[in-house]
Amino acid sequence: MDQIAIVGKPNSGxxxxxxxxxxxxxxxxxFPGITVEVKKGQVQSLILADFPGIxxxxxxxxxxxxxxxxxxxxxENNNLKLVICVLDATKxxxxxxxxxxxxxxxxxxxxxxxxxxxxxxxxxxxxxKMDFQxxxxxxxxxxxxxxxxxxxxxxxxKQAMLDQQNxxxxxxxxxxNRSQELAKQFGPQTDVxxxxxxxxxxxxxxxIIGVLAFVLIMLVLFQAIFTWAxxxxxxxxxxxxxxxxxxxxxxxxxxxxxxxxxxxxxGIGSFLVxxxxxxxxxxxVGFLEDSGYLARAAMICHRPLKWFGLSGKSFIPLLTGHxxxxxxxxxxxxxxxxxxxxxxxxxxPLMSCSARLPVYALLIAAFIPQVTVAGGLLxxxxxxxxxxxxxxxxxxxxVTALLSRTPLNQGEDAPFLLELPxxxxxxxxxxxxxxxxxxxxxxxxAGAIIFVVTVVVWILGYFxxxxxxxxxxxxxxxxxxxxxxxxxxxxxxxxxxxxxxxxLAREVFVGTLGTMFGIEGAEENMVGLVxxxxxxxxxxxxxxxxxxxxxxxLQCVSTLAVMKKELGSYKIPTLVFVSYGxxxxxxxxxxxxxxx
Amino acid sequence: xAIEVSHxxxxxxLRDLGFQPGxxxxxxxxxxxxxxRAFKISSGVYALDQELAEAIxxxxxxx
Numbered sequence: 001m002d003q004i005a006i007v008g009k010p011n012s013g014x015x016x017x018x019x020x021x022x023x024x025x026x027x028x029x030x031f032p033g034i035t036v037e038v039k040k041g042q043v044q045s046l047i048l049a050d051f052p053g054i055x056x057x058x059x060x061x062x063x064x065x066x067x068x069x070x071x072x073x074x075x076e077n078n079n080l081k082l083v084i085c086v087l088d089a090t091k092x093x094x095x096x097x098x099x100x101x102x103x104x105x106x107x108x109x110x111x112x113x114x115x116x117x118x119x120x121x122x123x124x125x126x127x128x129k130m131d132f133q134x135x136x137x138x139x140x141x142x143x144x145x146x147x148x149x150x151x152x153x154x155x156x157x158k159q160a161m162l163d164q165q166n167x168x169x170x171x172x173x174x175x176x177n178r179s180q181e182l183a184k185q186f187g188p189q190t191d192v193x194x195x196x197x198x199x200x201x202x203x204x205x206x207x208i209i210g211v212l213a214f215v216l217i218m219l220v221l222f223q224a225i226f227t228w229a230x231x232x233x234x235x236x237x238x239x240x241x242x243x244x245x246x247x248x249x250x251x252x253x254x255x256x257x258x259x260x261x262x263x264x265x266x267g268i269g270s271f272l273v274x275x276x277x278x279x280x281x282x283x284x285v286g287f288l289e290d291s292g293y294l295a296r297a298a299m300i301c302h303r304p305l306k307w308f309g310l311s312g313k314s315f316i317p318l319l320t321g322h323x324x325x326x327x328x329x330x331x332x333x334x335x336x337x338x339x340x341x342x343x344x345x346x347x348x349p350l351m352s353c354s355a356r357l358p359v360y361a362l363l364i365a366a367f368i369p370q371v372t373v374a375g376g377l378l379x380x381x382x383x384x385x386x387x388x389x390x391x392x393x394x395x396x397x398x399v400t401a402l403l404s405r406t407p408l409n410q411g412e413d414a415p416f417l418l419e420l421p422x423x424x425x426x427x428x429x430x431x432x433x434x435x436x437x438x439x440x441x442x443x444x445x446a447g448a449i450i451f452v453v454t455v456v457v458w459i460l461g462y463f464x465x466x467x468x469x470x471x472x473x474x475x476x477x478x479x480x481x482x483x484x485x486x487x488x489x490x491x492x493x494x495x496x497x498x499x500x501x502x503x504l505a506r507e508v509f510v511g512t513l514g515t516m517f518g519i520e521g522a523e524e525n526m527v528g529l530v531x532x533x534x535x536x537x538x539x540x541x542x543x544x545x546x547x548x549x550x551x552x553x554l555q556c557v558s559t560l561a562v563m564k565k566e567l568g569s570y571k572i573p574t575l576v577f578v579s580y581g582x583x584x585x586x587x588x589x590x591x592x593x594x595x596x
Numbered sequence: 597x598a599i600e601v602s603h604x605x606x607x608x609x610l611r612d613l614g615f616q617p618g619x620x621x622x623x624x625x626x627x628x629x630x631x632x633r634a635f636k637i638s639s640g641v642y643a644l645d646q647e648l649a650e651a652i653x654x655x656x657x658x659x
Contacts, residue, residue: 056612060605094639097612176612180638194636198624201634205625299643303631312632414603416645417610420634
């Protein structure tokens with residue numbers, strides 16, 4: 001099948017164009033955040049490959065290196081029928097700087113280039129004029145005006161993709177001066193657009209209001225995850241409970257019914273409740289990213305983060321890390337300095353990701369009273385959530401501040417340089433599809449692990465005694481070995497088993513406890529897990545020490561695997577795993593002493 | 597305008613973006629706490645940290 005590459009400058013609307021061409025229904029193997037991997041999709045009989053945005057072929061950051069390398073190898077191996085170069089009509093000179101270089105490289109491999117002049121909606125709504133015919137003749141290639149936002153020009157673009165395009169030989173390599181000339185001669189006068197951008201920047205980047213706006217936006221973000229998602233979470237929980245109750249009655253009393261009720265609905269159902277929170281987090285982060293605000297946030301954060309050994313560009317991975325560490329570690333590729341990138345990778349696992357949410361929510365519901373403080377404005381449980389998130393961030397900053405001042409971290413550094421894109425009103429379609437995609441990633445990835453673990457835990461806990469005899473089960477005898485380690489925190493063997501199982505993925509903790517209490521309670525397992533924990537005699541101090549442990553410990557096999565992939569060695573992931581584990585144990589011991 | 601950056605790849609990138617002799621550049625915003633500053637050149641607006649901004653020598657224009 002013929003393959004077409006889509007390339008362009010960052011922020012040229014490339015991904016939106018790709019999604020519109022492939023109809024948004026394509027399985028996009030990409031995580032939310034910045035495009036850091038090549039995405040592929042299909043249009044009729046063609047394969048479309050979307051490459052991460054680059055400025056020139058002299059790659060600076062890791063994401064650019066990936067993009068340039070892949071693109072050049074596809075060209076050299078004659079895998080491309082056509083290259084679509086996306087130009088940003090509002091920044092014509094800079095887009096043409098890359099466009100000419102793309103044309104030059106493609107001509108060497110005898111591949112034609114087609115230019116898609118994007119952002120025409122902005123040009124039209126500001127009554128700006130440009131000369132397409134002239135530009136087309138000067139470039140010797142088709143230039144098709146489109147708007148990825150409104151869909152304007154896509155029929156012409158699709159037709160042009162099917163038609164045979166000509167290869168234009170390029171001899172001059174003075175891409176910069178040529179692009180300036182062409183933009184001046186044929187492009188629109190875009191200073192109007194800049195005026196609007198600087199009006200907003202005067203607010204969002206001002207010394208006092210800018211910082212206040214930043215704090216406010218972050219507060220709204222976290223508030224939204226907990227309040228907007230609540231009705232949806234209640235709904236999912238209600239569906240799972242009713243399904244569990246109804247389904248169990250279809251099976252005769254005995255082993256199969258116990259398995260369905262304890263392992264399937266008790267174990268796996270308990271983590272689906274958290275999908276709405278992941279949805280809202282990715283939706284809002286996506287909105288901030290598409291609107292252009294995240295670049296400003298990165299700029300505001302640069303100075304303080306630099307002190308902790310990080311960079312302003314670490315801000316986006318750290319924010320993404322609150323949804324999931326895996327896309328966050330990929331997003332660190334945009335951090336220009338290799339040593340600050342390493343520090344960012346070390347900080348990401350300490351951000352409270354959505355997999356910790358089930359654990360936090362369960363333990364907070366069990367130990368923190370549902371009362372309000374400050375005259376009914378703030379809930380104590382909400383404050384506890386906030387404190388846990390903050391604790392993770394503080395620990396991460398401590399780790400990077402210390403490590404960045406040791407001789408261990410002497411990698412290459414690079415100065416901070418970031419384009420501030422114009423402010424745009426985000427389009428809801430790509431936002432929605434990206435958020436749904438990340439929910440699906442969570443369900444399919446975590447779901448498989450959780451299923452296997454809960455089934456294993458159920459088998460070990462059910463046999464040989466059967467329902468109601470877990471004390472004599474295989475699981476119990478294994479769990480008792482762990483007791484000496486857990487005694488100092490006042491935890492019994494059941495929590496030991498749940499912690500051990502959750503080293504595969506944190507959400508497993510809740511499912512495992514659900515399964516164990518289910519087997520133990522035999523027939524009356526419809527009692528909520530929260531009440532089961534409260535009745536199990538666990539003290540508040542033990543609850544707090546468990547929470548502290550879950551903030552710090554790196555219990556996620558996938559995160560370790562991605563770290564290994566990105567750093568190319570087993571050494572650092574292993575060290576991080578062991579040291580975060582020890583740190584977690586130590587801190588939870590201290591927490592237990594303080595609260596008991 | 598002249599650029600003297602210790603990190604060669606960054607110097608090249610700045611030139612590619614349009615930080616070139618003869619080009620006008622405007623500082624549009626200083627960020628809080630001595631952080632990066634935003635500069636407008638013909639191709640767009642870029643945030644540069646202090647170290648980088650200091651490496652770019654410019655002449656002031658009257659008016």
